[in-house]
Amino acid sequence: METFYEQFEIYLEGAMDEQDRRDFERRLEADEAFRMEFESYRAIRSSLQENWKAQAQTEALQNTLQGLG
Known part of the structure; x- marks a missing residue:
């Protein structure tokens, strides 16, 4: 069984099959704690x-500047 976080990642990557995606989205609508955990995960992932x-x-810029100097 996948953890919530594995499910979150699979969903965000668009790798769920259609039925799993629908089930996941229904759970987001029905389970406030699950939805809040997902929103926190998504915000942290985005950050x-x-x-x-x-x-x-920044590293690419530093490499470019070192190459020039």
């Missing part, structure tokens, strides 16, 4: 992705 993206851009 981490933005941080990693910014870090990669």
Whole structure:
């Protein structure tokens, strides 16, 4: 059995089959605690992705500047 977090990730990646996606979305509507946990997970995931993206851009800029100097 997958953990909630594994389910959240599979859902956010768009990797659930149609029936699992519908079941997941019904649970989001019906279970407030599950929905709140999902929203927290999604917010943290988004923040981490933005941080990693910014870090990669900073490293790329540093490499470019080192190559010029």
